[in-house]
Amino acid sequence: MSLIENLNWRHAVKAYDPTKKVSQENIDKIVEAIRLAPTSSGLQPFKVIVVSDQSVKEKLVEGALNPECMRDASHIIVLAAWDKYTAERIDKVYDYTTDERGLPRGRFDAYTSKLKDIYLNQPNEVNFAHTARQTYIALGLALAQAAELKVDTTPAEGFDNSVVDRVLELEKYGLKSVSLIYVGHADKANDWMGNMKKVRVPKDEFVIEI
Numbered sequence: 622m623s624l625i626e627n628l629n630w631r632h633a634v635k636a637y638d639p640t641k642k643v644s645q646e647n648i649d650k651i652v653e654a655i656r657l658a659p660t661s662s663g664l665q666p667f668k669v670i671v672v673s674d675q676s677v678k679e680k681l682v683e684g685a686l687n688p689e690c691m692r693d694a695s696h697i698i699v700l701a702a703w704d705k706y707t708a709e710r711i712d713k714v715y716d717y718t719t720d721e722r723g724l725p726r727g728r729f730d731a732y733t734s735k736l737k738d739i740y741l742n743q744p745n746e747v748n749f750a751h752t753a754r755q756t757y758i759a760l761g762l763a764l765a766q767a768a769e770l771k772v773d774t775t776p777a778e779g780f781d782n783s784v785v786d787r788v789l790e791l792e793k794y795g796l797k798s799v800s801l802i803y804v805g806h807a808d809k810a811n812d813w814m815g816n817m818k819k820v821r822v823p824k825d826e827f828v829i830e831i
Contacts, residue, residue, distance in 0.1 A: 627768035629819060634773040634803070636811035637693040643804055647770045648696055651804065654766035655700070658759035662736060664714050666706070666752040667759070668796055670699040670789055677788065684784025690775055695805035699785060700760060701796040702752035706740035753799045760800055767804065775803040 648671060655669050672678060673696045685691040703710060711733050719728050740748055760776055767774045778800050785791070785798040807815055821827070 631768040632814050633775045634807045634812050635814045636808040637805040638808040639693040641806035643695040643772055647772050651763050651766050654762045655759040658762050660755045667702040667756045672697040680788045684781030686779030690803045694803035698802040699798055700756040700800050701791050701798045702756055704795050704797050705745040705748040708737055711736055756799045773807045777801040
């Protein structure tokens with residue numbers, strides 16, 4: 622199937638079958654799509670946390686807008702962004718990049734100095750707003766990859782970030798949760814969205830051509 626056909630197939634699942642698990646192979650492919658996503662300056666300023674442990678999911682349920690999805694999904698993928706930019710974080714990424722490309726460390730110092738001049742002089746909340754936005758490109762690619770694999774998903778912002786951050790101890794990693802992806806197999810009897818027509822704004826209303 623083509624990408625467009627896969628996107629027409631997918632929908633935000635409203636109920637999952639807790640007895641059906643997504644294979645590790647497919648989870649790995651979805652995570653790899655996230656890892657390969659483009660980010661500003663190639664900094665990849667976020668991490669992916671994959672939760673399959675049921676006891677952890679039960680703790681996360683406290684902050685969920687749709688607790689049944691969180692509880693019954695095979696996996697929860699958490700996209701968590703850096704709480705702020707630091708010189709060390711920027712240098713670590715670029716040192717790794719130059720090492721992998723066989724270039725001398727410091728090859729991009731002029732560019733990274735500009736990044737530091739911008740980011741390190743901004744308030745932390747402005748930094749986090751920027752790092753958080755980077756995760757959404759990755760989220761979209763994850764949903765597309767899952768659709769290609771015919772794995773059901775639900776992207777979610779409807780949760781208490783403080784609960785997710787606390788349960789997963791994200792502060793010690795310098796991270797804050799941004800969004801979740803519930804991953805699993807739909808409970809077709811209870812997924813009320815499953816049989817509904819997919820509806821989007823018509824193209825002639827959605828697209829402005831200049």
